[in-house]
Amino acid sequence: MITRPLIRASFIGVVYAALTACQPAGEPNSADPAGQAAAPSKPVSADPPIYDTALSLDSLYTVPSIAGTPPRAAAWSGDGERLAFLWNDAGRPFHDLWVCEAADCTPRRLTRHGETASDRITDTGISEVVWGETGSQKLVYVLGGQLHGLNGKGEPVTLDSQRASVHQLSRSPSGQRIGFVDGGPVSPRYFEFEPGGGLWVRGTGTDAEAARQLVPTEHDYQYVESHQWSDDGRSIVFIMADRGAVPEREIHYVYNGEKQIRRVRRAFPGDPTTRRRIGVVDVDSGALRWLDRRDELRPVWGYDISADGTRLLVNESDFLIKEHVIDVYDLATGARSNFLTRADPANVIPGWQARWAPDDRGMIILTDRDGYYHLYYKAAADTEPVAITAGEWEVESFSVDPDEELIYYVANTPHPAERHLYRVAVTGGEPERLSRRSGTHQPVYSPGHERAAVIFTNDTTPPDLYLNGLEPELEGVQVTRSPGDEFDALPWATVRYPRFNSHVDGTELVGRLLLPPDFDPEHRYPLVVGSIYPNTVRNRWGGGSATPIWGLDQHLVARGYVVFAVDVRGSWGHGRAFSQGLLGDYGGIDTDDLESGIRHLIGQGFVDPDRVGIWGWSYGGLMTLMSLSRKSDLYAVGVADAPATNVWHAFPEQMWVMGEREGADYPERYERMSALYQTDGIEDPLMILHSTADSVVMFSDSLAFTEKLIAREADFEFVPLPAASHVWANGDLTRRRFGYRKIVNFLNEHLQP
Incomplete structure (x- = not known):
C-alpha cells in the first residue's frame, strides 16, 4: 500500500498587435515579435464567459460537431464531368453519398443511410466509392463492409451480400469492372485481421458480372495490400503482404469486469517483419505471375505500370531506408533491371516517389538527392537525373499529365506550413501556382487533369470540398459547407x-x-x-x-x-x-x-x-x-x-x-x-x-x-x-x-x- 504523501499515483477508472500584420498572398501570418522588450508581469484577466x-x-x-464533418473520398467519373464524394451536411459522423456536376458545383445527396444510423463517432458510414462506365450513372460504394450500388431508379441496392469486409475499391479504365479486397487488416486497430484478404473483380452494374476471386490467400495473415489496373484493363499488379512470421503477442486487460486477451501480430526491433511479394494477374484468365524481388522484406514505396502495359517500375529501399532503389520488371518475362540506386547512410524519411514519364520515355522521380525533395526527370538507367524543380522547399506529391506533358504537384512553398498546388512542364521551367488561398490544398485530379477536387483547410477553416479549374489565378468554387451556423461567431x-x-x-x-x-x-x-x-x-x-x-x-x-x-x-x-x-x-x-x-x-x-x-x-x-x-x-x-x-x-x-x-x-x-x-x-x-x-x-x-x-x-x-x-x-x-x-x-x- 502506498502511504507516502508525495506519491499521487491515483489509478482513476480509467506577440501582440504586431502579430496581426498582413502577409503575402498564400502565406500564413508568420509575423514574429522578435527583439521586443519583455512585458511587465501582470495578472491575467478572469476566465472569459465563452x-x-x-x-x-x-x-x-x-454530435453534431460544431466544426462539421469533413467531406472525403472524392472520385471523378471517367469523363471528368461529375464528382462523387462522401459527406454529412449536418455535422454527424455518418457519411452518405453525394455528387455534383463539374459545370455547376451544386452538391446533390444520393443516399440517406445516415438517417437511420446511430451518432456513434465510430459509425462513419460509407467508406469508399467509385464510378462505373463513362457516361453512365453507375456508382459502387462500400457500406458496412458490403458492396452497394444504385439501380436504374437511383435507389440504393446491395450488390454483394456474400462478402462482408470489402475495401480498396478500384475502377478499371473502362469502368466496366471494379477490383476490391475482401478481408485482411480492415479493423481500425490494424493488428487485427478478418479472414480473407484476397483480390476480387466484378462488374459495376446491378445485373453485371458476379464477383470472382482473382488472387486467393493461403492464411489469415496474408492479404493484398494494394493493387493497380493496367491502362488496357487486362491485368492487375498487386502487392501480397504476409505477416505470418511476425511474432504473435497477447494483450491482457480487464473490461466489463472480465479478463480479456487480444492476440496481435506485433514485431519489435529485430523481429521478423512483413514480407511483400509482387504479382501480376490476367483479369480474364486468372493467370498469375510472381515477380522476383531483391528481398521480400524490403518496403515498397510505390509502383507504376507503363502506359503500354509491358513494364512495371517498383520504387523501394532496404529495410532501414538507407538505400533507395528503382527496379524495372518486364511483365511478360519477369526479368528485372535496375533503373536507379542511391545510398544515404543518414536517411530517416522515405519521401521517394516515381512515375513513368509521358509515352514511357523514362521516369519522373521525387528524391532529395540535392538536399530537398524535388522532381527530376531521368531518361534511362544510364543517364543522370535532371532537376525539374529546385529550392529550399519540398514537393509532397505529384501527378503526371501525359497528354500535355505537365506535372501537377503539391509543395510547402511559400511557407513551410503551406501546401499549395503547382504545375510545371516535364522539361522544367518556371512553375505555375494554381492555388491562392493560404492553407492546405489536397487535390484529386480528374482523368484528363482539366480539374481537381480539392479538400481545402486552414487555421480558421475546417476542411471542405472545392472544385479547382487548374488555371493560374483561378480560385476554386466551394462545393460543401461543413461547419455549423454558429462556427463563424x-x-x-x-x-x-x-x-x-x-x-x-x-x-x-x-x-x-x-x-x-x-x-x-x-x-x-x-x-x-x-x-x-x-x-x-x-x-x-x-x-x-x-x-x-x-x-x-x-x-x-x-x-x-x-x-x-x-x-x-x-x-x-x-x-x-x-x-x-x-x-x-x-x-x-x-x-x-x-x-x-x-x-x-x-x-x-x-x-x-x-x-x-x-x-x-x-x-x-x-x-x-x-x-x-x-x-x-x-x-x-x-x-x-x-x-x-x-x-x-x-x-x-x-x-x-x-x-x-x-x-x-x-x-x-x-x-x-x-x-x-x-x-x-x-x-x-x-x-x-x-x-x-x-x-x-x-x-x-x-x-x-x-x-x-x-x-x-x-x-x-x-x-x-x-x-x-x-x-x-x-x-x-x-x-x-x-x-x-x-x-x-x-x-x-x-x-x-
Whole structure:
C-alpha cells in the first residue's frame, strides 16, 4: 500500500498587435515579435464567459460537431464531368453519398443511410466509392463492409451480400469492372485481421458480372495490400503482404469486469517483419505471375505500370531506408533491371516517389538527392537525373499529365506550413501556382487533369470540398459547407508562425502559436507546449496531428493559455540536413528544438517562464518524459499520453532512427533514447494516460515506468483508459472528453491560467 504523501499515483477508472500584420498572398501570418522588450508581469484577466459555454470540452466534442464533418473520398467519373464524394451536411459522423456536376458545383445527396444510423463517432458510414462506365450513372460504394450500388431508379441496392469486409475499391479504365479486397487488416486497430484478404473483380452494374476471386490467400495473415489496373484493363499488379512470421503477442486487460486477451501480430526491433511479394494477374484468365524481388522484406514505396502495359517500375529501399532503389520488371518475362540506386547512410524519411514519364520515355522521380525533395526527370538507367524543380522547399506529391506533358504537384512553398498546388512542364521551367488561398490544398485530379477536387483547410477553416479549374489565378468554387451556423461567431484562437534559431546549432526552426483572440502583450500567459510530435506545424484546422486535439487546443486558449508546437528535427519539408538531425537521437535534439522555441517565446515577454507545461502522445509522450528528465528547470508540469518509454518495444520501422540492435554503442544507444532509463531527472508534476488494450505502445511499459517513479517517491498521477486503442481519443466521445478533461484539470492545477 502506498502511504507516502508525495506519491499521487491515483489509478482513476480509467506577440501582440504586431502579430496581426498582413502577409503575402498564400502565406500564413508568420509575423514574429522578435527583439521586443519583455512585458511587465501582470495578472491575467478572469476566465472569459465563452470558456464555460461554446468553447467548453462538452460543447466542442459533441454530435453534431460544431466544426462539421469533413467531406472525403472524392472520385471523378471517367469523363471528368461529375464528382462523387462522401459527406454529412449536418455535422454527424455518418457519411452518405453525394455528387455534383463539374459545370455547376451544386452538391446533390444520393443516399440517406445516415438517417437511420446511430451518432456513434465510430459509425462513419460509407467508406469508399467509385464510378462505373463513362457516361453512365453507375456508382459502387462500400457500406458496412458490403458492396452497394444504385439501380436504374437511383435507389440504393446491395450488390454483394456474400462478402462482408470489402475495401480498396478500384475502377478499371473502362469502368466496366471494379477490383476490391475482401478481408485482411480492415479493423481500425490494424493488428487485427478478418479472414480473407484476397483480390476480387466484378462488374459495376446491378445485373453485371458476379464477383470472382482473382488472387486467393493461403492464411489469415496474408492479404493484398494494394493493387493497380493496367491502362488496357487486362491485368492487375498487386502487392501480397504476409505477416505470418511476425511474432504473435497477447494483450491482457480487464473490461466489463472480465479478463480479456487480444492476440496481435506485433514485431519489435529485430523481429521478423512483413514480407511483400509482387504479382501480376490476367483479369480474364486468372493467370498469375510472381515477380522476383531483391528481398521480400524490403518496403515498397510505390509502383507504376507503363502506359503500354509491358513494364512495371517498383520504387523501394532496404529495410532501414538507407538505400533507395528503382527496379524495372518486364511483365511478360519477369526479368528485372535496375533503373536507379542511391545510398544515404543518414536517411530517416522515405519521401521517394516515381512515375513513368509521358509515352514511357523514362521516369519522373521525387528524391532529395540535392538536399530537398524535388522532381527530376531521368531518361534511362544510364543517364543522370535532371532537376525539374529546385529550392529550399519540398514537393509532397505529384501527378503526371501525359497528354500535355505537365506535372501537377503539391509543395510547402511559400511557407513551410503551406501546401499549395503547382504545375510545371516535364522539361522544367518556371512553375505555375494554381492555388491562392493560404492553407492546405489536397487535390484529386480528374482523368484528363482539366480539374481537381480539392479538400481545402486552414487555421480558421475546417476542411471542405472545392472544385479547382487548374488555371493560374483561378480560385476554386466551394462545393460543401461543413461547419455549423454558429462556427463563424465564436472567438477562435489566432494562429501565428514564429521563426527562431536553435540554441544548440543555430538551425532555423518554425513553430505554430495559438493566441487568445483578445491577446494582450502586457500579460504573462501560461504556455502549453503540445501536443508535441513531428510535422505539427501545418496551416490547417487543428494543425498536424493524428488525434482530434483541435478542440482541446481551442479550449486551452479560451481558458487563458498560449499553445505552441514546433516542427522538431525529423519533420518533413525542411530539407535532408534538418530531418537527419534526428538520427540516433530520439529524446535529444528534438527536445532541444522545443526548448529553443520556449526560450524564443519567453524572450518576447508574454510567456511566464514559471508556468510552462508540456504534453504529447505516443512519440510525443516520449519527448515529454525526456524533456522533463533533461530540462526540469524549464517546465512546471508534464502530461505523457501513451508514452513510448521503451524503444526496444518500438516498431521495427523506428530502427530508421534508432539503428540496428548491434554495434559498439549498443545497447547504450537504445537506453539513451528510452525514457524508461531516464527517470532520475524527473522532478516536475507528471500525469501519464494510457489505454490498457494499446497494441502499439505497450501498457506494461507505462507500468514499468511508474514502478521506477514510485521507487523514487516521485510526484505523478496515472490514468488508465480501459479497453481503448492506441488512439483512444478517436473512439468513444465520452472517453475523449474524460481524457481531455483530466489533462486540462492537471494543467490548470499546476499552471493556474
